[in-house]
Amino acid sequence: MTLASFLHQCLIGLTSGGILGLIAVGYTLVYGTVGLIHFAHGDVVMLGGCLAVTLLALAGPLPLEPVAGSLLVMLVALCCGLFCGGLNVLIDRVIYRPLRQAPPLTLLVSAVGVSFILMNVGLLWIGPTDQAFPEAVMTGDRLAAGVWLPTGDLLVLAIVLPAFVGLSVLLRRTGFGRSLRSVAAVARASSRTSGPERFITATFFLGGFLGGLASVAAGIHATTVNYQLGYQTGLYALSAAVLGGIGSVPGAIVGGLLVGLVRAASVALVGPRWAVATVFFMLIVVLAFRPQGLFGRPVAAGRAA
Amino acid sequence: MTAGKLHLSGLLRWLARRWEVPTFGLLALAPWALADAFGGIGGPLTSVLILCIAALGLNVVVGLAGLLHLGIAAFMGIGGLLLAILTVPTNPLEIGFLPALVISILITAAVGSLLAAATLRLRSDSLAVVTLGFGEVVRALLGNLEQITGGMQGLSSVPPPGAGLTLAGIDLGRAFVVDPRWFYFLALACLVAVVLFLRGLERSAVGRGWIAFREDPVAAATVGISTTQVRLSAFAIAAAITGLAGCLSAANLGTTGDPHSYGFGRSVAVLCAVILGGLGSLPGILLGVGILFGLDIVVIPAADAWLQQLQPAASAAGPLTVGSWRLALVGLALIAMMRFRPEGLLPSRRLVTELRESHR
Numbered sequence: 202m203t204l205a206s207f208l209h210q211c212l213i214g215l216t217s218g219g220i221l222g223l224i225a226v227g228y229t230l231v232y233g234t235v236g237l238i239h240f241a242h243g244d245v246v247m248l249g250g251c252l253a254v255t256l257l258a259l260a261g262p263l264p265l266e267p268v269a270g271s272l273l274v275m276l277v278a279l280c281c282g283l284f285c286g287g288l289n290v291l292i293d294r295v296i297y298r299p300l301r302q303a304p305p306l307t308l309l310v311s312a313v314g315v316s317f318i319l320m321n322v323g324l325l326w327i328g329p330t331d332q333a334f335p336e337a338v339m340t341g342d343r344l345a346a347g348v349w350l351p352t353g354d355l356l357v358l359a360i361v362l363p364a365f366v367g368l369s370v371l372l373r374r375t376g377f378g379r380s381l382r383s384v385a386a387v388a389r390a391s392s393r394t395s396g397p398e399r400f401i402t403a404t405f406f407l408g409g410f411l412g413g414l415a416s417v418a419a420g421i422h423a424t425t426v427n428y429q430l431g432y433q434t435g436l437y438a439l440s441a442a443v444l445g446g447i448g449s450v451p452g453a454i455v456g457g458l459l460v461g462l463v464r465a466a467s468v469a470l471v472g473p474r475w476a477v478a479t480v481f482f483m484l485i486v487v488l489a490f491r492p493q494g495l496f497g498r499p500v501a502a503g504r505a506a
Numbered sequence: 507m508t509a510g511k512l513h514l515s516g517l518l519r520w521l522a523r524r525w526e527v528p529t530f531g532l533l534a535l536a537p538w539a540l541a542d543a544f545g546g547i548g549g550p551l552t553s554v555l556i557l558c559i560a561a562l563g564l565n566v567v568v569g570l571a572g573l574l575h576l577g578i579a580a581f582m583g584i585g586g587l588l589l590a591i592l593t594v595p596t597n598p599l600e601i602g603f604l605p606a607l608v609i610s611i612l613i614t615a616a617v618g619s620l621l622a623a624a625t626l627r628l629r630s631d632s633l634a635v636v637t638l639g640f641g642e643v644v645r646a647l648l649g650n651l652e653q654i655t656g657g658m659q660g661l662s663s664v665p666p667p668g669a670g671l672t673l674a675g676i677d678l679g680r681a682f683v684v685d686p687r688w689f690y691f692l693a694l695a696c697l698v699a700v701v702l703f704l705r706g707l708e709r710s711a712v713g714r715g716w717i718a719f720r721e722d723p724v725a726a727a728t729v730g731i732s733t734t735q736v737r738l739s740a741f742a743i744a745a746a747i748t749g750l751a752g753c754l755s756a757a758n759l760g761t762t763g764d765p766h767s768y769g770f771g772r773s774v775a776v777l778c779a780v781i782l783g784g785l786g787s788l789p790g791i792l793l794g795v796g797i798l799f800g801l802d803i804v805v806i807p808a809a810d811a812w813l814q815q816l817q818p819a820a821s822a823a824g825p826l827t828v829g830s831w832r833l834a835l836v837g838l839a840l841i842a843m844m845r846f847r848p849e850g851l852l853p854s855r856r857l858v859t860e861l862r863e864s865h866r
Contacts, residue, residue: 238631279644296841303848305630306574310781313774317837324830432770436638443635478646481639485624488636492627 210469211462216354217422218461219361223415225445226368227289227408233385233448236305237297240312243435244319245409249281249332249416250426256280257335260335264448270338271356274417277337278360289409290402298398298406316431322345331427334420346506348423353421360418364411365454372450377403385448413437437464440484446497456493515605525789526701533694537687550803552686555693556754557797561780562700562788563747564596568777569786569854571740574634576773577641578748583648585614585749586756590661590850591654603667611749618745621789622737641773648765660762667692667757689758696754700747701788707743716740773797778840784850793852798836806832 224246231239256277257263266271296315300308338352372378384400419434420426427433441460445452460480467479490492521528536551560582567575592599592606601609625636648655655661664688668678682688707713718726719736727733758761775798781796809828828835843850 230630238634299845303844306568306781306785307844307848309574309634310778311841313778314837314840314844317833317840321831321837323835324833359839436770439635440639443632474650475646478643478650481643484639485643486634488628488632489624492629492632494632506806 202420206469210412210465212354214462214465215458216357216393216418216461217360217465218359218441219365219456220415220422220457220459221434221438221441222454222457223361223364223411224434225442225457226450227412228383228439228442229445229447229450229453230408232442233450234381234388234401235297235301237308237312238439238447239289239408240439241292241310241315241319241431242289242408242412243438244316244323244431245285245292246416246419246435246438247323247426247428247430248288248319248326249285249413250430251323251428252284253277253281253417253420254327254332254334254426257337264336264339267338267352271359271378274337274356274421275360278414279418280413281417282410285413286406286409286418289405289412291422293401293405319433320428322454323431327426328427331425334424334426336424353424357418357422360414364414367448368407368411371407412500437480440481444484444487444494446494449494449496452494452496459495515546526698529789529792530694530698534691535558537690540753552690552693552758553755554796554799554803555690556751556758557776557779557799558792559693559697559700559754560751561776561783561791561795562697562704563744563749563751563786564776565780565786566704566716566744566747567740567793568780569791570708570720571716571736572630572741573737574630574637575741575744575768576634576638576777577644578744579768579770579772580641580644581614581618581745581748581763582752582755582772583644583762584745585610586762586768587648587655587661587752588613588749589753589756590656590664590762594661594663595665596663603665603669607750607753610753611746614749615746615804616743616751618672618834619742620860621745622741626734638770638773641770642766645765645769648762648768655765656762658764660764661756662761664756664760664762666760669812692802693754693758696750700750704788712739717780778836781850782839782843784853787850787852790850790852790854792848797851801835802832 224243227242227246228239231237231242257273260273260277265273292315296311297308300311338356370378372382381400381404384397419430437460438457440451441456443456444459445454445456447453460483463483464476464480467476471479528715533555560578563581564578567573567578588610589603589606591597592601592609593603594600621637621640625633628636648660649658651657666679666682668682671678678688680783682692708717715726715731715736716739716799718729718731719733723733726736733766752768776795779794781790781794782798784790806828
């Protein structure tokens with residue numbers, strides 16, 4: 202393997218890992234405040250991708266000049282973010298809120314039910330086959346530091362990096378973010394207590410918003426959208442969140458990057474059909490030695506089950 | 507009036523305690539009641555019985571020990587694959603159905619306890635994700651190791667049970683091939699055996715240990731119930747029962763089939779059936795599997811055929827078919843159940859108290 206192709210694989214790993222990290226943050230935020238694995242999150246992201254396809258189809262003749270095209274993509278990403286955030290809040294209000302005090306299994310099964318319904322919506326929206334994700338920006342690969350940077354990857358980075366920076370500023374520098382983190386810490390310390398309702402709503406919106414941004418990035422990266430995207434990409438993102446330590450935001454991002462890199466490496470070295478097995482095998486091995494995940498806090502004995 | 511009511515409630519109470527007799531009696535009579543149609547629906551009905559066995563296996567982990575398991579179908583795949591490896595004529599082993607069945611179940615149980623050993627320290631939520639990942643790893647292995655597993659087509663020409671054996675002048679191998687009722691009764695006998703086994707197990711020290719662990723792991727540990735043993739034994743026995751289901755399925759279909767049928771979708775479907783019927787309740791689980799897979803295999807195709815007759819012009823995959831709304835129907839049913847009857851259709855009495863109390 203030459204240096205150039207090695208760097209190219211790294212780039213693929215980092216961009217897809219960044220997307221997975223953004224989705225994983227959605228899982229981890231909700232888990233932190235409500236203690237629920239929001240199984241339908243991947244499908245919310247999938248519906249964001251469907252909306253992006255529809256919006257780009259309405260936008261007129263594509264692809265556009267680089268500047269106009271990038272602006273269009275940003276606008277669509279923002280719309281998808283708002284849509285997914287709103288959808289997430291709606292799901293929480295209608296489905297999860299009446300079950301706040303219910304046992305975890307009841308909640309999880311409801312989440313699986315929501316996932317099925319959203320998947321069906323996606324199936325009826327874009328059909329059972331892969332839909333091509335419209336190319337909004339004219340391709341002209343440019344050379345940066347000896348590596349070919351395809352336009353698509355640049356666009357993905359332009360969505361993912363600001364999202365990470367914005368998230369970290371929000372969580373660390375604003376009063377709201379600090380409250381959110383302390384709510385999560387309290388919920389973690391006292392098992393099965395969820396935070397105040399407005400924080401829960403905010404959490405679901407934030408997670409959905411980031412997922413919506415990620416849906417556009419994922420569409421650009423994979424060049425297709427499929428109604429089973431929630432099951433495919435969603436599962437990678439969920440395992441990234443668990444790998445990083447579910448409940449920890451930096452853990453979700455690092456987990457996402459790690460999963461992306463390992464997946465890219467296994468695609469390059471042993472073939473794409475081994476990617477799933479490699480990623481989940483890594484997850485099982487890491488958790489066998491570090492049950493709380495990379496960044497998670499060790500659990501007290503009482504909550505070990 | 508009163509007398510009639512008394513009789514009815516008495517009958518219901520008798521049914522709740524002695525549900526096995528009428529249930530299995532009806533199931534045993536089904537081939538005669540549906541004699542003409544049995545050639546057509548015998549296969550699907552046998553598959554539903556096999557899925558009942560798998561669901562009972564899952565119930566050991568989720569219902570009795572209270573640990574969430576999202577990769578149960580993988581053990582069906584492992585069991586079926588082992589049986590196929592040990593019996594197909596293209597492999598040199600060819601050791602016959604019964605020995606192969608026993609060996610397959612034992613190895614599947616060992617794999618189950620290995621998974622439990624690797625996940626001993628995980629919380630329930632992480633455990634769910636890791637078992638899910640385990641299922642995906644197994645599915646990928648089944649699909650990718652072509653020399654051993656037959657790849658995406660699976661290992662085919664698995665001989666029927668009793669191939670080469672003769673009983674009272676009947677060539678058993680031929681009988682299983684010619685008449686689907688033979689396999690139906692084999693599956694039914696296995697199901698009854700599993701139900702009786704679980705009945706006994708629930709009352710044994712092991713089973714009571716699982717239930718105590720489910721109710722409160724800390725309290726269970728303080729009275730000397732080993733968390734490690736609970737997890738290892740629950741996973742091993744669940745894997746063994748599910749492995750049996752996988753063996754039966756492979757022998758019934760004559761092939762291990764597409765690895766995707768052992769993936770996450772099947773695992774979640776079995777879990778949904780268990781929860782729909784009533785976690786921890788044996789009759790509930792049979793009902794849940796019957797409803798969910800009966801819907802999939804019998805009702806939805808029938809409804810679509812009926813719609814097709816009404817409007818012959820509509821395409822088979824359009825939004826006007828019931829099949830294209832299947833996912834949403836199942837999803838809505840799950841959400842409604844969790845909201846209004848989280849204990850399931852035929853709940854186990856202990857779990858009802860638990861859920862009602864935690865709702866308060």
